[in-house]
Amino acid sequence: xxxxxxxxxxxxxxxxxxxxxxxxxxxxxxxxxxxxxxxxxxxxxxxxxxxxxxxxxxxxxxxxxxxxxxxxxxxxxxxxxxxxxxxxxxxxxxxxxxxxxxxxxxxxxxxxxxxxxxxxxxxxxxxxxxxxxxxxxxxxxxxxxxxxxxxxxxxxxxxxxxxxxxxxxxxxxxxxxxxxxxxxxxxxxxxxxxxxxxxxxxxxxxxxxxxxxxxxxxxxxxxxxxxxxxxxxxxxxxxxxxxxxxxxxxxxxxxxxxxxxxxxxxxxxxxxxxxxxxxxxxxxxxx
Amino acid sequence: xxxxxxxxxxxxxxxxxxxxxxxxxxxxxxxxxxxxxxxxxxxxxxxxxxxxxxxxxxxxxxxxxxxxxxxxxxxxxxxxxxxxxxxxxxxxxxxxxxxxxxxxxxxxxxxxxxxxxxxxxxxxxxxxxxxxxxxxxxxxxxxxxxxxxxxxxxxxxxxxxxxxxxxxxxxxxxxxxxxxxxxxxxxxxxxxxxxxxxxxxxxxxxxxxxxxxxxxxxxxxxxxxxxxxxxxxxxxxxxxxxxxxxxxxxxxxxxxxxxxxxxxxxxxxxxxxxxxxxxxxxxxxxx
Numbered sequence: 001x002x003x004x005x006x007x008x009x010x011x012x013x014x015x016x017x018x019x020x021x022x023x024x025x026x027x028x029x030x031x032x033x034x035x036x037x038x039x040x041x042x043x044x045x046x047x048x049x050x051x052x053x054x055x056x057x058x059x060x061x062x063x064x065x066x067x068x069x070x071x072x073x074x075x076x077x078x079x080x081x082x083x084x085x086x087x088x089x090x091x092x093x094x095x096x097x098x099x100x101x102x103x104x105x106x107x108x109x110x111x112x113x114x115x116x117x118x119x120x121x122x123x124x125x126x127x128x129x130x131x132x133x134x135x136x137x138x139x140x141x142x143x144x145x146x147x148x149x150x151x152x153x154x155x156x157x158x159x160x161x162x163x164x165x166x167x168x169x170x171x172x173x174x175x176x177x178x179x180x181x182x183x184x185x186x187x188x189x190x191x192x193x194x195x196x197x198x199x200x201x202x203x204x205x206x207x208x209x210x211x212x213x214x215x216x217x218x219x220x221x222x223x224x225x226x227x228x229x230x231x232x233x234x235x236x237x238x239x240x241x242x243x244x245x246x247x248x249x250x251x252x253x254x255x256x257x258x259x260x261x262x263x264x265x266x267x268x269x270x271x272x273x274x275x276x277x278x279x280x281x282x283x284x285x286x287x
Numbered sequence: 288x289x290x291x292x293x294x295x296x297x298x299x300x301x302x303x304x305x306x307x308x309x310x311x312x313x314x315x316x317x318x319x320x321x322x323x324x325x326x327x328x329x330x331x332x333x334x335x336x337x338x339x340x341x342x343x344x345x346x347x348x349x350x351x352x353x354x355x356x357x358x359x360x361x362x363x364x365x366x367x368x369x370x371x372x373x374x375x376x377x378x379x380x381x382x383x384x385x386x387x388x389x390x391x392x393x394x395x396x397x398x399x400x401x402x403x404x405x406x407x408x409x410x411x412x413x414x415x416x417x418x419x420x421x422x423x424x425x426x427x428x429x430x431x432x433x434x435x436x437x438x439x440x441x442x443x444x445x446x447x448x449x450x451x452x453x454x455x456x457x458x459x460x461x462x463x464x465x466x467x468x469x470x471x472x473x474x475x476x477x478x479x480x481x482x483x484x485x486x487x488x489x490x491x492x493x494x495x496x497x498x499x500x501x502x503x504x505x506x507x508x509x510x511x512x513x514x515x516x517x518x519x520x521x522x523x524x525x526x527x528x529x530x531x532x533x534x535x536x537x538x539x540x541x542x543x544x545x546x547x548x549x550x551x552x553x554x555x556x557x558x559x560x561x562x563x564x565x566x567x568x569x570x571x572x573x574x
Contacts (some may be wrong), residue, residue, distance in 0.1 A: 007452060104397040105416075105450035111391055129392075130451070137452040140427070163392035164417070165294060165424040 001083045003090050007098075007138050010091040014052060014139055017088065022049025026141035026168075028132060031055040032072040032186035033081050036176040040145040041085040043173050052089040052139050053082050059095060060103075061127030067271060072189055091139070098134065107133045107164070109156050115251050116152045116264050117275060120241055128153060129160050136166050144168050149175040149183045151262060151277045155251060175276070177203065183276045190272035194237065199274060201234035202267055206278040209245075209263040213280045217257045220245040231267060241266035241273065248279055288370045290377050294385075294425050297378040301339060301426055304375065309336025313428035313455075315419060318342040319359040319473035320368050323463040327432040328372040330460050339376040339426050340369050346382060347390075348414030354558060359476055378426070385421065394420045394451070396443050402538050403439045403551050404562060407528055415440060416447050423453050431455050436462040436470045438549060438564045442538060462563070464490065470563045477559035481524065486561060488521035489554055493565040496532075496550040500567045504544045507532040518554060528553035528560065535566055 004010040014024055025048030027040045044051045055078055062068035075092065082090050106126050112118075113125040136144065144161075146154040151172075158170040176184045181203035182196075191199055205227040212223050227243045246253055248262040257280070264277035291297040301311055312335030314327045331338045342365055349355035362379065369377050393413050399405075400412040423431065431448075433441040438459075445457040463471045468490035469483075478486055492514040499510050514530045533540055535549040544567070551564035 011454070103450045104399060105447045106395045106397070107451070108393050108395050109391050110393070134450075134452045137454060140454070160392045163390045163421075164394070165421045167298070167424060167427070 001079075001087055001090065003079060003092060005092055005094065005097065007093065010052070010089065010093075010138055013089045014050070017050035018140075020049075023142045024048060024139060025051045026135065026139045026144045027051070027053045027087075028135050028144065028146075029053060029055055029078075030057045030071065030186065031078045032074060032189070033078045034176070034184045034186065036147050036149060036184040038081060038085050039176050040147060040173050041082060041087055043171065044143065044145050045086045047171075048143060050089070051087045052091060052141065053087045054091040054093075054135050054139070056091075056093055056098060056131065056135075058098070058127060058131040060099075060130060061124050063121060063123050066121075067187075067190075070190075070271070072186055091135075098131070103130075106130050107160060109160050109163075112152070112156050112159060112251050115246065115253070116242060116244055117266060118152070120266070125153070125156055129156060132157055133160070133164070133166075136161070136168055141168050143171050145171050145173055147175060148172050148279070149185065149276065151248070151264060151279070152251060155249070181207070183274075185274060187272050187274060191269055195269040195272065198235035198237055199267075199269060201231045201238065202265060202274060202276040204234060205230040205243075205265065206263055206276060210278050210280050213257045213259065213261065213263075220254050220257050220261075223257055223263070227263070227265065231265075235267065235269075238267040238269050241268055288366075288374055288377060290366060290379060292379055292381065292384065294380065297339070297376065297380075297425055300376045301337070304337035305427075307336075310429045311335060311426060312338045313422065313426045313431045314338070314340045314374075315422050315431065315433075316340060316342055316365075317344045317358065317473065318365045319361060319476070320365045321463070321471045321473065323434050323436060323471040325368060325372050326463050327434060327460050328369060328374055330458065331430065331432050332373045334458075335430060337376070338374045339378060339428065340374045341378040341380075341422050341426070343378075343380055343385060343418065343422075345385070345414060345418040347386075347417060348411050350408060350410050353408075354474075354477075357477075357558070359473060378422075385418070390417075393417050394447060396447050396450075399439070399443050399446060399538050402533065402540070403529060403531055404553060405439070407553070412440070412443055416443060419444055420447070420451070420453075423448070423455055428455050430458050432458050432460055434462060435459050435566070436472065436563065438535070438551060438566070439538060442536070468494070470561075472561060474559050474561060478556055482556040482559065485522035485524055486554075486556060488518045488525065489552060489561060489563040491521060492517040492530075492552065493550055493563060497565050497567050500544045500546065500548065500550075507541050507544050507548075510544055510550070514550070514552065518552075522554065522556070525554040525556050528555055 025044035107129040154172040243265040259282040312331035394416040441459045530552040546569040
């Protein structure tokens, strides 16, 4: 496994693989990897001849009072984890390498970024889209892998890639969960033991919402209220940022809950802001 | 010479050339080609193994009351001109091919787009940058060729490519002029015979500015006034949009005229809006 710290090193490793006729898979991450990340690498490993993983805590997608400084950066463990899953290249650039001078260019996605996480974190998606565009241009992947836990991000990146004709297929992989249902996230590390217990309320509330929708398709408002009550009861230390039910393509709020719909929520526990979602499609319920 | 109407056709022609180890040159145009465009194709021909020309009158870079409908589209003549200069591929997509559904993504460049032409045409550069990003992603050129007549566009595209790590070298080629000094432009076709005569005032005023700067480096304000007076005298039917002197990298207005500086102007004659510029560098005067 090659570790590249510069854009040039990464490009030359990828170029060599491309010349050898291998398809290129990219897994963009901010590091602090857990089984969610590893599942993306494993999926890429199964589908591509060359798997590149990027680890970059991108400052432009953090807000002024967010956890940029505190975000965990266990680089050695991440590299070992990538190697164990068969990555060919890990690209670990510095901030100076990615932003060597004032960047004046932003890739902006309208509308899809105004809802859900974009409401309280308006800086997030412009920053994320711009760095993903940069990574696409550096690695020129045939396929890029994103997790469904960040459903809105996946929808936005997919749309951006389509609108700008990036020659990449955006692959969205299922959320990986702890045994008790909590969606894996690097930010779970911020939780106190008590918050950690309460945090299962997020996936619990989503399962409740899914059951309600599958059984009776009640108005979205009613499902949202039930989700909020569930979280208030099971996670008294959690502060709900949003609970929304949207169509999974345009992310517009729906009134009726005819599948497919996405139930998405964000809850803060102290300094940890956790997100989770459930896509309720028209297929049979998954236990 | 291959003519591709779809993105897929263009991509497959380019992919074949790339597999054959040829460097890819792209000349993005809006068609209505003149010797300025042809000089870009000739330059690309000399430097690249495969020359792609795109012809696309991009609606998103025109304002609501601009000349999108009237913009000349002499496709047959353009194709013949491209073939005569040795282009390998001409990509002539329809609007539906480039924008098959509502595009929500924009590539925005800050600050550099707020001055010069961006002041009166704020929609122009976001539209142009976005379509250039699309063309870069479709063709994946090693080099892309732009004319110095659209100096601000060239600076912005160069910066965008750098900021987003597009693996392309942006090559800026000299403005091509008519015998009487008028910069070649597809929009010169809009001029009445009388306006056409007066339009030489643009290049005349720029030569005057260059002489003043080379001789005495007067304050920018003084040069701008002289340019305005020259245009008012020689082109009474022209309405000046702007005359500015800026540094040629960041496009910030300068007070002193120490080279290198860019003298740039836009003048309207009826429905034709003409632009021109002169880069006054620290080398010896060019006749």
